[in-house]
Amino acid sequence: MSPYELVRQYYDFPFELYEFQQDVMNELAPKPAAGYYMDPGTGKTATSTHAALFKGLTTDVEHVIVVMPPILLNTWSRWLNKVKFKDTGEPIDYLRYRGTPKQRKAMDLRHDFVLMSLAIFKKDYKRICATFNHTRVVLIVDEATSVKGISSDNHEKVYEFTRDQDILLLTGTPLNSPKDVYGYCKFTAPKVYRNLHHFENVHVADRDFHDNITEWRHLDLLKENFELNSKRILKEDVLTNLPAPIFSPIYYDLDPKHLALYRKLAEEQLLQFKDGSKLDATSVQALYHNLQQIILNWDHFAQDESCVSAGYEVLEETMEELGDKGKLVVLANYRLTNRRLVERLKKYGGVAVYGDVPAKQQERAVDTFLGSDKCRVIQIQPTSGGYGIDGLQEVCNNVLALEIPVTPKDFTQAVARVYRDGQRLATVVRIAVAEKTLQVRKLEQLLDKDELVNKVQTNYQDLREALGL
Incomplete structure (x- = not known):
């Protein structure tokens, strides 16, 4: 037996x-x-x-x-x-x-x-x-x-x-x-x-x-x-009826004034290291994180609420593509971004799963997204809500990453909230990339890391190949 x-x-x-x-x-x-x-x-x-x-x-x-x-x-x-x-x-x-x-x-x-x-x-x-x-x-x-x-x-x-x-x-x-x-x-x-x-x-x-x-x-x-x-x-090996995911990078331009502010703040932060201090790996990562937050939070860094990042146009256009009933999972890495998204997504009945949201409220957010037709968007911070949530595949097959995930594992796990057993439609994953910013390089680094770990742990699809890059 x-x-x-x-x-x-x-x-x-x-x-x-x-x-x-x-x-x-x-x-x-x-x-x-x-x-x-x-x-x-x-x-x-x-x-x-x-x-x-x-x-x-x-x-x-x-x-x-x-x-x-x-x-x-x-x-x-x-x-x-x-x-x-x-x-x-x-x-x-x-x-x-x-x-x-x-x-x-x-x-x-x-x-x-x-x-x-x-x-x-x-x-x-x-x-x-x-x-x-x-x-x-x-x-x-x-x-x-x-x-x-x-x-x-x-x-x-x-x-x-x-x-x-x-x-x-x-x-x-x-x-x-x-x-x-x-x-x-x-x-x-x-x-x-x-x-x-x-x-x-x-x-x-x-x-x-x-x-x-x-x-x-x-x-x-x-x-x-x-x-x-x-x-x-691998789900693709055993769930033979699961439609393959579709990955699509969306490149967009920042407003010229926004790009100028981005470059100005980048130069100011780099000047901090010209006093002879060591630009070590930790410092580089801190610089990357700071710069990526400027991309979607122009209003915060410009101290002007009328300054709206073009990244939100990508979000609005995606919602228009999905029609009046389509649902969307939005991925954003930073609390500053997620706090602003909460306000912007209210018109879609949005709910949130990220670091500021208590665990019980996160559970209610998932239930609302699953059970209410009026709730069309759930925003997820990959390191907070990108792991373990099940059921989203029953109501949604679209993902939009507004900020480049830091690691392949965070990205893969977040996408897997909808790309899993029970998904009847092809999962569509859009990745917003602001031209002339470090997001272009961060996407390349994400693909390089994915290529390396694939040599140790078998994965179904190489991200670089999936994105056609």
């Missing part, structure tokens, strides 16, 4: 897993640590739940802890409400561990499944460790990009907690850099590299003056090690 068949003997689910999901579950469920690197929309939640229940049936595992971005708590709750014990018909026992410190303190953590954000996991780490001391648990990390950074508190807490516990890493997010592989392998294949020094000795070919890695080597070996105890699933 396969692991999948065993779980199905004891639990009822709302649907059968696809054959590819069963194959992934059967292969990885018996492993104490595994990476479920499945594209958004290919069923990581359902597949990992089956794997966790298998461990409960075949080992002494008593509890499953699932840590995730806060916005996914609703998704996991709705899913677990549908999983029932076959003999009693009762739903599976789970706890949403959230709220104020006082509210959390009053909760008994000993449930079959405990759902919480990674932030709460860290805040209540001592209590969680004390509660489950000498108890076998499975830790599921949904959106495992949060723990790949080996120097981060996220990584350290999860790594420490799971030294003697099972762990399932879930993510469909592409790698941002070959270095990410080391962070994942510490969980899934810890014997491959003794330490970071060993990893870099094997795979780093060259560095620049600032000690940044500029060239990698032995990428075939890196890819092989990354795939140990893990499975990479």
Whole structure:
């Protein structure tokens, strides 16, 4: 009897897993640590739940802890409400561990499944460790990009907690850099590299003056090690009826006065480094971020509300193309931009998911976009709302990136909110690029990064090819 068949003997689910999901579950469920690197929309939640229940049936595992971005708590709750014990018909026992410190303190953590954000996991780490001391648990990390950074508190807490516990890493997010592989392998294949020094000795070919890695080597070996105890699933390989996405860069010109201000502010910031101070990588990134914010926020930097960026004309034209009922996902990186978008999108019944918006309000925003015909736009900050949200594909197939995403993984994840299982139409992804600004270069850098990581982690489509560049 396969692991999948065993779980199905004891639990009822709302649907059968696809054959590819069963194959992934059967292969990885018996492993104490595994990476479920499945594209958004290919069923990581359902597949990992089956794997966790298998461990409960075949080992002494008593509890499953699932840590995730806060916005996914609703998704996991709705899913677990549908999983029932076959003999009693009762739903599976789970706890949403959230709220104020006082509210959390009053909760008994000993449930079959405990759902919480990674932030709460860290805040209540001592209590969680004390509660489950000498108890076998499975830790599921949904959106495992949060723990790949080996120097981060996220990584350290999860790594420490799971030294003697099972762990399932879930993510469909592409790698941002070959270095990410080391962070994942510490969980899934810890014997491959003794330490970071060993990893870099094997795979780093060259560095620049600032000690940044500029060239990698032995990428075939890196890819092989990354795939140990893990499975990479591309939606295009398994969801054969999913229409291929259409990527379209939209180049536009800034108003001459806006462009002049952009250049003036760029020169002023560069002058700060002519006093002999070092223009290091951090300084360069700060300069890039500052300049990209000028592109859509002309009114703020000119201190004149009548100054409206031409980028918003791209937005208006896109909404006109979609007609009176079409819906749109708008991507913007910065809080300054998102705050202004909130006002501009009111006429479309717009809702927002970005850093200023509390988690519960973000959940309501998603529900409103899904359920109301009057709500035609949802604005998303890729690093805040670009991960985990499901259901948008049922009502929308259009995305507009008003600011160039910083990394391929953020861009891919944000697009995957609509390009996923259940999408009946071709997903159309527009990328607004302001001519004669750093956005042209940032798009090129995004494509270069995507090309590099594709050599380590298989992706369906190279972005440069998809954009026809």
